[in-house]
Amino acid sequence: MGVVDGRVDVVVVGGGVIGSAAAWRSAARGRSVVLLEQFEPGHARGASHGTSRIYRQAYEDGFHTTLAGRAFPLWRTLEEITGTRVLTLTGAVDHGHPGCVLSRAETLASLGIAHEVLDPKDAEKRWTGMRFDTAVLHHPAAGRLHADLSVQALQDAARRAGAEVRHRVAVREIHGAASGVEVVTDTGVIRAGHAVLAAGAWTRTLLANTNIRPAPVLPPLRTTQEQPAHFVPVTDATWPSFVHHPGSELTTTGIYGLGSASGVKIGEHGTGPEVHPDARDFRPDPDGVQRLVDYAAVWLPGVDASSAAPDSCLYTTTPDSRFVVDRLGDVTVAAGFSGHGFKFAPAVGELVAGLVAGDVRTPRAFRFGPRQAVVA
Template sequence: MTDVVVVGGGAMGSAAAWQLARRGLDVVLLEQFEAGHVRGASHGASRIFRLSYPDSVYIGLAREAQTRWRELEDVTDTQLLTVTGGVDHGDHPHLHLLADGLAANGVRRDWLTPAEAAERWPGIRFDTRALFHPDSGRLHADHAVAALQQAAAKEGAVVRHSTPVTSIEVRGEDSVVVHTDSGSYPARRVVAAVNAWASKLVGDLVPLPPLRVTQEQPAHFAPLLPEDGWPSFGHIFASADGIYGLATPGEGIKVGFHGIGPEVDPDHRDFTPEPNQLAALRDYARTWLPGVDADDFTPISCTYTTTPDSNFVLDRLGPVVVATGFSGHGFKFVPAIGRVLADLAVDGTRPDPRFTFAR
């Protein structure tokens, strides 16, 4: 019998496999698709890393992740986290909550006037004060997943791609069987880190909150200014609509709306941008990003799995540990969430009430 079967070889599941294996447990990681696939939420070359949250729980997780990203880089001799600095702007009260949260937790930040921000980052238009946080940057998502699986394998974990799980059978508090088309895996625990597929795979086993799966449609815009001069950035309007962006070296400036894509079944996606959203994104780039060519772009497709309050689901019932609902802002926390999932699997330690099944 295996100690833990981890279902889902995206970033979260791979991080859990690494953290579990390094504790000396027998671990099998099962991923339904081939290595490097683009069907979930862990592919691509860029994700934002930031500490800028309004409360200490998320800031604490981000700080832990920052340390663990550097540890993973050392273990695998891979560059994953590039510090570029980050800036948030707009006419929304959330910016002040971010500033207060950073100040309360001793995180470096500074307010800049629109003129100061524009001088520093001429590729972005500013018409309000901007909140600068110098420790922010970007992560290489594809390299991160590969590094996590490499680190897990070094610790003895078995990593198997192209092995879709068909069902999970709970037999007792310390007994579960994970079924695939190619065989079954008895284990003491299962970690289901399947995000968009959570309702399908474990919806009958645990009390999940409602999960909204959407196909998000950012794009890479051709830069008119050097890519290495761009920060990660967020723009929040009074309407609460949000825009995010960052440089993706070699591909352009990635820009996207936050969490407004059409709902989809993750097994039946067309990967095609919705025309009105794409037009709105190009209009935004034309108005607010003088450092890109709004007419020279490459659309991107990924999924968000969003809970009603945008908090994650990190919880356990019996032998079943579940990770889902990362709501478009989870990637920065990946190695810290791997540690959380390992704690849940080993002794049931829960990180915070906001992450439980019952809200």
């Protein structure tokens, strides 16, 4: 197989939301960039498809809250560049376990981010499709991202900045070269100064086929098949994005949700079975669907609880749910987005671009190496 390209500055492997954002931000810095995606545009085999993802800033810690805040103007810049609306502000609410709600309120307060804490009865008057049991944290700088449109817009912006975006090209191996890397694909070899691995659930396989020394050591990554479901709304209620933390009246696992073009989506966070990304059945687990139906029947009077339409998507999770975004030599890895990475994508893309350029340092939370498991 011959070399099909002249040398480029950066090859990004993986055209999900993270790789697409990394390609955009690197190209925006004037680098020559090729983005390679093994499947067709808009495919549903990874983690970045569908009509909705929550955008919110209320995290327990200041680090993630600040990172989500950094992503906000970049989402808006993306919209301006591409003329595509991807982020709709609806506000977000947290309710349930009082400790979870109040710690997030404290973090928002410490960073000067607008928010309010409402009595549950007042919250029910405002969001009539929902039931609340405890104090409700609301912050308005939150809402929903359209997932498919976001990925499309990020790739469009990458192209406008000069990147080449190629679908249906799978990377088989990456070799270290005297200077930079050689990326072996099923259509040829690309020489590059740097490789960015943003391969989602395929990251381990890709790294196993990467002959770079020293090799980055990643924390364990668990891939699970998750199944949120959409429900048909039965009122004209407005829907914030929401997280219901277990620990008050809710005694089962926590639930996230939001309104979307496909209905009101709710899901459990990371409860699905472990799978290999190339050998999964996409079939919903009936018990899991029933749990969502039961939740909707009790907590969401604004939907038809019998109308569940399940979907299938992958989580790739680190032991502490913190991402891996780190560089070693001529390789940067952006992986392990642990079921909450979408909202941050342009800020992560900017971080990757900085790591590739060598002008930023990896945040401690995102470094290679082992991680302590978080006990839920």
